[in-house]
Amino acid sequence: MTRxxxxxxxxxxASLAAVVFTSVRALTWAASSQTIEVTMHHSRFEPSRFVVRxxxxxxxxxxxxxxxxxxxxxxxxGVQQRHETGTEPSHxxxxxxxxxxxxxxxxxTYTFSRAGVVLIxxxxxxxxxxxxxxxxxxxx
Amino acid sequence: MSRILRPAGIAVLLVAALxxxxxxxxxxxxxxxxxxxxxxxxxxAHYNGIEHYITAFSFQxxxxxxxxxxxxPGIPTKVERGGDWTLQRLISETQRPLEEARLALPAxxxxxxxxxxxxxxxxxxxxxxxxxxGAAVGRWARQHGFLLPxxxxxxxxxxxxxxxxxxxxRFDADAARRRGQRVGDGTPIHLTIPxxxxxxxxxxxxxxxxxxxxxxxxxxxxTDRRPALFPILHPGLSLRHSAPASPELxxxxxxxxxMDWMPTTSMWLTHxxxxxxxxxxxxxxxxxxxxxxxxxxxxGGLPWLAFGAVLWVSGAAALVRRRxx
Numbered sequence: 001m002t003r004x005x006x007x008x009x010x011x012x013x014a015s016l017a018a019v020v021f022t023s024v025r026a027l028t029w030a031a032s033s034q035t036i037e038v039t040m041h042h043s044r045f046e047p048s049r050f051v052v053r054x055x056x057x058x059x060x061x062x063x064x065x066x067x068x069x070x071x072x073x074x075x076x077x078g079v080q081q082r083h084e085t086g087t088e089p090s091h092x093x094x095x096x097x098x099x100x101x102x103x104x105x106x107x108x109t110y111t112f113s114r115a116g117v118v119l120i121x122x123x124x125x126x127x128x129x130x131x132x133x134x135x136x137x138x139x140x
Numbered sequence: 141m142s143r144i145l146r147p148a149g150i151a152v153l154l155v156a157a158l159x160x161x162x163x164x165x166x167x168x169x170x171x172x173x174x175x176x177x178x179x180x181x182x183x184x185a186h187y188n189g190i191e192h193y194i195t196a197f198s199f200q201x202x203x204x205x206x207x208x209x210x211x212x213p214g215i216p217t218k219v220e221r222g223g224d225w226t227l228q229r230l231i232s233e234t235q236r237p238l239e240e241a242r243l244a245l246p247a248x249x250x251x252x253x254x255x256x257x258x259x260x261x262x263x264x265x266x267x268x269x270x271x272x273x274g275a276a277v278g279r280w281a282r283q284h285g286f287l288l289p290x291x292x293x294x295x296x297x298x299x300x301x302x303x304x305x306x307x308x309x310r311f312d313a314d315a316a317r318r319r320g321q322r323v324g325d326g327t328p329i330h331l332t333i334p335x336x337x338x339x340x341x342x343x344x345x346x347x348x349x350x351x352x353x354x355x356x357x358x359x360x361x362x363t364d365r366r367p368a369l370f371p372i373l374h375p376g377l378s379l380r381h382s383a384p385a386s387p388e389l390x391x392x393x394x395x396x397x398x399m400d401w402m403p404t405t406s407m408w409l410t411h412x413x414x415x416x417x418x419x420x421x422x423x424x425x426x427x428x429x430x431x432x433x434x435x436x437x438x439x440g441g442l443p444w445l446a447f448g449a450v451l452w453v454s455g456a457a458a459l460v461r462r463r464x465x
Contacts, residue, residue, distance in 0.1 A: 042294035066293040067278025102279065126348075130290040 222328025376416015
């Protein structure tokens, strides 16, 4: 019985360690790089969660593998809502806002000046509701 | 042993039905919302290694053009106008009191371009048979005026991994009006597809829908023997009729246009009603037309996890039944 408990505890500990290790790896990768590569696939951002340092200027290189157009908009909830109801046909001039046509690669650069969470969204009709969203956690 | 296996098989069929849609079913990719497909009716008949797939696209008013993408299990050798009364006759047949009721395909094309296999016009419908991967077919659809909803890339890829053949049907509502078609009038389409077993895409019915949107369709199967279906237990799918086709039905169908392929012997008629929320339909209906045996899990688009759940439930059902016998 004691041995069974020990094995169970070992399995739980190993699982937790794997989760922590994976998270730390993701954080380190994003924080130590000024370029983040994002893939748009099946109307999702892959990956969809990032961690960056406050003050970092990050270049996003976005590859759209889908046969439909997407966009990547960085900003808080207000920005996302404005784009959700907006009528701009395409983006590219504003930092952190870029349209990515089907099968194409596009870039945008954004400076994360404040700590907190910056949302990522695609506001092609129905895409945000479908779940095409993500977040960047900005840490000190 | 057979006493255990039989209920297990029944349970497999029942659980499987929880999650299916159908072959005559198409995902509507309409640009302006002024036209919509309502309840779809489809016949997937299988005889002598040939599937005869008949569905109808109904004119629902509005203007402009709208279209549907229908995944196909194989390359059709013939696309023609369907008979005038086949679908209606099937409906009337099964509105009686309810009874208790691959050809090996090449790997999904990975080419950047969809290949147009066949183009034809039937009444106000432009039909194109395409071969290609999900992205290639999606690109073709966009280039030809279809507006793809956000779930289209995943759904098209899913179908292309099983069969890279699609039918694009574009309804010219203006032409339909000029032809005098009224709201509700359907244009039946008959596809002849050499195929070992029919396969009815149901997931495509939910394309572009919200999770709670209602999905309604009727799927009829005509097979030599009582078919095995997979899955068969699904909140939005119910078996409404399963019995030998009556001689009167066989005669009526045989005398319809392009229906002379039907045998003089009897066939088995199955009617499945699709009536559920879009979120329920995440996979398709696989059919083993030869009867006993399990239809292909792969053709039903059933993930291994769900397949395992089905087997677990069927095993549990067998044990329960055994206990109460």
